[in-house]
Each structure stands twice: as C-alpha cells, then as structure tokens.
Amino acid sequence: MSSIKNLFKLKNETVKPVLKEVDTQEAREQIRVTYYQSGYGDSTKALGEPLTLGMSLSDLYNSFEDLCRKQLNEQEILKQPHKQSQEQEKTNLRRSETALSIYEGQLKAKIDDIDRHKFEIMDVKTNPDKYGIDVDKRPKAQFYIGLALLLPITIYLFVFYISASYSSFFKNFEDGSLTAAIFDAEALSKALNDGVLEAVFVGTIPFVFMGLGYLVHMFQKEKGWKSVMKLIVLFLLTFLFDVILAYLIEKKIFDFNALPGESFTAGDAIQSVNFWGIIFAGFVVYIIWGLVFDFVMKEYENVDKIRNFIRNKKEAIRNDVEKKHELIEQIDKLKHDISEIEGKIAELQSKIDGFIFPVKEYLHYHYQYMKGWYQAINSELKFPNKQLDDLREKCEIVASDHLKKLNVSESDHQNVVYS
Template structure:
C-alpha cells in the first residue's frame, strides 16, 4: 500500500515536472501576481538606488517577462483566440457553402451551353427534316417558294400589259380601217393614250388588271377552306373572270367587225363572235394566263405558309438562344462575384490563422502589473534612499516620466485591450 502511494506521488511529481518542461506555468491569483510585481519593483529599485536609467531597463525586462508569461499561458491564449477560431470556422463553412453554389451554377452554365449547341444544330437541320421536330411542313419549301416568285413576276407583267391594252381597245380606242387583231389587242401606247383621253379613262385601264389579281386572291382565300360554299364561290369567280374576258373579246371583235361590214352584213352578235378565232384567242390569251397566274399565286402562298412554319420554328430557337445567352451572362456574373467572395474569405481565413498562431498580449492588463512594479520602485525610494525630501521627490518625478514613456511605447495607454504579435508563417 505504501509502495503504491509512493508510486502515485512519484507519478504526480513527474507530471508536474513535464508541465514545467513544456513551458506551462501555474496560473497565479491576480493578487499574488500583483504582489510579485510590487516586490520585484521594490527589490530592483533598492539594488539600483532608484535610478531612472536603471528603471527604464528594468521596465523593459518586466515587459519581456510579462510577454513570456502570457505566451506560455495556453489557457489564456486559447481564450483570447476563441473569437478568431469561431470566425475562422464560420468562414470555412461559408466557403464550403459558396463552393457548392459555385459548382451548381457552373453545372447550369455547362447545361445551357450544351442546350445552345443543340439549338444551333436544330436550326441547321430543320429546313431539311422539319417532321423530325414536329413541324408540319414540307422539305424544300423555300426553294419552291422562290421558283414561284420567279414565275409570277413575268406572268403578272404580262397580265397587266394584256388587260391594259384589251380594256383600252374594248372601251376607248377609235379603230381605223386596216387595224389588225393584234394591233387592236396589243396597243403599245394604250396606257398613255388612255391618260391623254382623260383621268377617268386613265384610272380605268390602270386599275383594271388589279381587279383580276384581286379575284385571284379571293380564289386562293376561298380555296383554303374546303367546303361546298367556298367551292361555289371559287367557281363563280372563275365564271365572272371568263365572262369579263368574253366581254372584252366581244367588244374588240365588234369594233373590228363594224369597220369591215357592208350594207348587207348582219348585225354583230354572239353567234358571229363564236365563229371568230380572234374572239377565242383574246379570251384564252387572258383567261388561261389568268388561271395560270392564280394557280402560281396560290402555290406561292401555300409555300410561303410552309416556309413560315419553318421560319417560325427557327426564329423560336434563335430567340431561345438569345435568352439562354443572357441567362449564361447573368450566371457567369454571379460566378465572378462568388469567386471574388471566396477569395476575400480565404484572405480573411489566412489573416485569422496568423492571428491564431500569433501571440496576444493584454497590454491593458500589463498596465495594471507595471503600475504595481512602479509602486514598489517608488516605495523603495521613499524607504531606503537617503537624502532630502526634495531630492527624493525629484527622483520620483523623473522615474514617473520614464514610466509614462514606457507605457506609451508598449501601447498600454491606448483604447485597445490587447496587442497581437502575428505569426510570420
């Protein structure tokens, strides 16, 4: 039993020795620590006869001693570092959170970029394979559309020329003996002659071709919706057009007939007109070409509709690409901001590490112990130094000035509580 007690005492002694060897010190009671500094001041003053130069050296020594005591006092250093450790932990958590957000945004950007590439591929492929993308349109609609445009332009010019000439010849032209059928129909100066005859004549021959084109447009519109009513309307329009062409042909033939008829010749009538080749030539030169123009016009509008379907699909994707690029720009701006925030936080963490690895000296607390040291120094001057009262007071004053200078140098007179000696690593 006695042996066990001896071993226990020996173990405790070794543990205490190890603590001292590792730089740890036993925390002194504040009163005991003050007393220690007071006694040190009294003792140092007695040894140096209260000399102010010696005081300055001694103050530097006790400040170094105080720093060393605080440095090896791990409990107090950990207590001082607690706010920095807490902030460091918060900052590290904040970096992890921002890094997750950064990765998520980066993933979104990559997905949007891939989406843009897919949209570009679709834009290039839609004209060739519209059905692949659910577009009810025919392939090659654009090519057919432009072929129709190329065809309808000369046909339209022909119809304008034909109806200007025939309408002028039928209603306003003064025929002369010797005029042939072609001269009656195709009068090169029909337009200028009509306007020279008067504005009414000019307006009539100018706008009558557009009446026929309007009829062609109506035929197309009625033909879009297949039903009995629209079919009858289309047939009626074709009949009206044919009848009007027949009237033009009849009037021209009548004028030509009047020039060549004799006293015994019968009056011009429909049976006579039906026997004239020129009558049917005029009708079909206008009506058949008009039908061709209507069919081409109908074809163009249908192809334009097909083309519009493809164009609308392409435009929708172009707009989507524009929106996606704007979204990417916004996300990249957020990435830039997050990256800057992370760099700022990392800088703060490095600063906190230096603070944590550094030494924190409570300079305000040192002021308390330095003043105790100074009191001991002055007490020694008053008790142990021989001389007049005035001489002692002068020395005390000089020592007090030295003390004040020291306090300013170490920063104990400032507002802050602690001074930090940063680690260089």
C-alpha cells in the same frame, strides 16, 4: 504569482455573477499589491540599479506570459470572439460557394443553349420537320424560277387586260383585225386622252384580276367544301368577265365588217374562233398566272418560316450572350469574395491557433511594479537628490525601452495575438 493563479481560478469558477465580480476585484487588488510589493522589494535589494530593473522586468514579462499561456480557459474566453467571427465567415463562404455553384451551372447551361441555337440555325435548312416547321423539302431555286416566270406573265396580263378592256368599252374600230382589237400599244394613252375616269378604269382592270388571283391563293390554304366553292365562284367570275370582254370585242369586229341588215348574236360569238381566242388569251393565261403565283407564295412562305425560325434563334443567341456576360461578371465577383473570405478565415484561424496576450492587464501590473520600484528608491535609498533623480531617469529609460521592445507601449489594443 500564486495570486495570479488564484485570479484565473476565480474566473473559471461557476458562482453567482455578483460574487464573481467581487472575488475578481479582490483578486486583482491582491495581484496589484503583490506586484507593487515585488517592485518595492526588488528595488530595495538592488538599490534601484537600472540594469537589475531591466532583467527584473524581463522576468516579470516572461512569468506573466507563461502564466497566461497556461490559463487555457482564459485563452478560450479571449479567443471566443475570433471563433464566432470565423463561424460567420464560414457561413458566408458556404453561401458564396453555393451561389458560385448555381451561377456556374447557369453559365454552362447558357453556353450549351448558345451552341444548340447555332447548330439548329444550320440544321433547320435541311431538316425543318425536326423543329416543327411544315415546309416542302424542295430546293430554294424553284422559288426563284417561279418568280422569274411570274414577272413576265404579270406584264402580259397587264398589257392584255388594259388593251382588251379599252377595246371592248371605249375604242372605235378602224379595221377588223383581231390583233389590233386585242393588243393596242397606245390603249392607256388613248384612254387618258378620252378622260381621267376612262384611264383609271382601264388601268385598274388588271389589278382586279391580280386580286382575284390572290384570293385564289388564300382560299387554297383553307380546308373543306366551303373553300372549294369559293374557288369555283372566283374562277366562274373571271371566266364570265373574259367572256364579256371577248363578246364585246367580237361584236365590234363583226359590226365593223357587217353588211347592212346583219346583227351579231350570242350564237355567232360561240361559233367564232376569235371569240374563244380572246377568252383563252386572257383566262387561260390568268389560270397559269394564278398557279405560278400560288406556287411562288408557297415557296416564299416555306423560306419565310425558316427565316423566322433563324431570326428567333439569333435573337435567343443575343439574349443568351448578354446573360452569359452577366453570369461571368457575377462568377468573377463571387470568386473574388470567396478568396477574401478564405483569407479572413485563415487569419482568424491563426489567431485561434496562436496565443492572446492581455496587453492592458500586463501594463497595469507593470506600472504597479514600477510604482513599487520608484517608491523604494524614494523611501529606502539615502542618496543625494541629484543622484536619486539621475537613478530614476535611468530606470524610466529602461522601463520605456522594455515596453517598446515588447511593442506594448502606449497600446490602444486590449489584446495582442501572437500566431
């Protein structure tokens, strides 16, 4: 056993690598010879008795194990790979915990963003200025009221300008009634009978005025004197067109009622109540339509700004929810990985805290002992061959049972860890 101690001492000495290798080989050869000699001597004394062999092998194992436990430096060398693996796992654990902390922070931020978006969707309807939306704080009902007024006024203007344009350009008057001149229920059908171009001209006249009204709304959005001048020009054009329609209608009525030799002049038109009635029936209603249209469009833009804001917020919520699910999956995976890493660290720690038994080395010495034991039976015992064969067979069973009991027989492991 002193040779085994010398072996471990040789491993701990700081010498040149070549000398250390030579010394270790010499020490191992000395130990091998010592175990062989011990087996030979014990077998000679016990006359190869199998029962004595079992006890001797147990003593051999206990002595070897006790010696290994006392060789702290040797144990430290054997445990070094486990410590390195544990440090690597601890590095992986810190990396995973850092990633987990980052993902959990991102998840909390996403949840806060979702809650904030939901609150803003509800709050923007009452506090649009808070979110940079410049809208009038008026109830939405005014939009629908304005729309309800705009529709019948639009129908009126269509009827008026179709009838008035047909009367002024194409109609042959059969009486001098002003009402019949302005409002002709069959104006469009009569224009169609006169020709396609006449029908197109009469049918599209109202759209010209609608377009002028739309331009008035658009120019009002602009600021400055240029916008004011554009508005003045548009109103003058509309007024002049209505003046022309009124003049032509009033002239046809005058001509229908005129005596031979009478002629219609601009002065007559200005002095005629019917002339101004036609103008105001068209132009004033057109002004009203333009103001109502402008109001409705502004209200719609106010509502549309809020709708766009809400639409964008809902899209942001959908994106955040998708990102939230991705983060939850990543967090769950990281938690699973962390649990596995902690299990590996605990397993490695149990190996570090435990005792590492060098299986291969013990088997080498065990077989040397058994070789000496069998050699003594063959050389020293003068028994009949049959008795020697039976004795060797029983010793082999005892040696095999000993290794099986230790769970080191036919082992492919270099070392075994006992926690």
